[in-house]
Amino acid sequence: MESYTIAQYVADIRAIASEETEDAKIGERIKPLSARLAADKSWFKDKYRKIDEEQGFGLHLLHEEDNHDLAVFVIAWGAGRGVSAHNHKTWAVVAGIEGQEHETNYERLDDHSEQGFADLKKTHAKTLYPGTAVCCLPEDIHAVFNDGQETAVSLHTYGxxxxHTGRSIFDVEAKTEKKMVVKIHE
Ligand SMILES: [Fe+2]
Known part of the structure; x- marks a missing residue:
């Protein structure tokens, strides 16, 4: 197959985001393109495997529009590291590049009325491998954990x-919700 560049991918996701109004449709249309870019790797650099030790993962920004739309990252997850339950407050598409990422999904049981409180219940879990891609809707809540022996790397595309979305991170045991901000490798 002909190589697929980040620039081509960005042009394709711009077209899809302008044609579709529903987040679910945007995600489903981007999914195969994201899997194609993740499989291509002609654009991939070794530095994208870098991890922020304190954070447990490394975010490498490949693209965002001037208004912060259509943000594309490579995220590297250290073996045995991950991130607790969180939402995105925007649509998301994730495609595996290397290694494996175990994803646990939750539903929210409380009515959002108490500031800082969130009651989450685990619904299902799955593992993402290279060659597969998954979508998330803005209010979906999931945790990600690298349950493999090596660094896991994946391609993440967000609306x-x-x-800049005002999203949250949750402590499932303590039933808390906090603002989530991540460190980015430029
Ligand atoms: Fe996520």
């Missing part, structure tokens, strides 16, 4: 840059 809006994650540090």
């Amino acid at each position: 809006h840059h994650l540090n």
Whole structure:
């Protein structure tokens, strides 16, 4: 297959985001393209495997529009590291590049009325491998954990840059909700 560049991918996701109004449709149309870019790797750099030790993962920004829309990242997850339950407040498409990422999904049981409180219940879990892609809707809540022996790397595409959506991170045991901001490798 002909190589697929980040620039071509960005042009394709711009077209889809302008044609579709429903988040679910945007995600489903981007999914195969994201899997194609993840499989291509002609664009991939070794530095995308870098992890912020304190955070447990490394975010490498490949693209965002001037208004922070259409943010594309490579995220590297250290072996045995991950991120607790969180939402995105924007649509998301994730495609595996290397290694494996175990995803746990939750539903929210409370009515959002108490500031800082969230009651989550686990619904299902699955593992993402290279060659597969998954979509999330803005209010979906999931945790990601690298349950493999090596660094896991995946391609993440979001409707809006994650540090500009006002999203949350949850402590499932303590039943808390906090604002989530991540460190980015430029
Ligand atoms: Fe996520």
